[in-house]
Amino acid sequence: MSETVRMVCPVGRKHVELWAGYALVVLGVVVVAIDPGHWAHITLGLLLALGGVGLAAHGHMIKAPVLEVSDGEFRYQRGRYIVRVPFHDIGSYYVLPGRIRSLGLCDSTGRPKRFPSLQSRRAARTYLPLTGMTSPAKVESFMAVAGIPPRKRSLTS
Structure with missing residues (x-):
């Protein structure tokens, strides 16, 4: 891409x-x-x-989370916290429901990817926090444009 x-x-x-x-x-x-x-x-x-x-x-x-896909790389940025994942390492995604939405990425085998913690609160997490106002439909349309399938329609499951 x-x-x-x-x-x-x-x-x-x-x-x-x-x-x-x-x-x-x-x-x-x-x-x-x-x-x-x-x-x-x-x-x-x-x-x-x-x-x-x-x-x-x-x-x-206050810094807003930014999702970006460019040059074969998925990038999540929230202030100084940046997660970069090569595009070919992502197999699917899922959106966690709740008051504050979160985005989870899975590898090609369907296992959730682990990310370093935000602000050293935990050792690692399997999701990237978004905001409560982020619509799941908007995240789904972004991922569809980026070419990443949802977990329930993953090629591996």
Whole structure:
């Protein structure tokens, strides 16, 4: 496969933190603009604006998981954590249900592949975490475009 296929998982918490942070900054400016001569309005406006800046900064730091297939390689990236798997080593995939969706990859014999842990929490895991807003149908269409069959329709089973 010479073409790049890419999917960025939506992160709802990031959008909420960004919008709430920007709203608090605006609210802080409005509170100060109402009565700029009174110390209570200035203090409240400053605290609201600082809280909004902190919330928006934290929202910008949240990294969304990215799935990508290019140049014969499957790549999963979430911040500094990167997993690269040669495309020919992937036999099938499965999506784990639950509050936070996860993607599992299987080798050509149908056994789940193991990946190093995220942020050194476990020794290894058999899935790659996505986000709760990631639709299983969207993951299935991405994998179909990439040419990876689902586990239930794998050639080996």
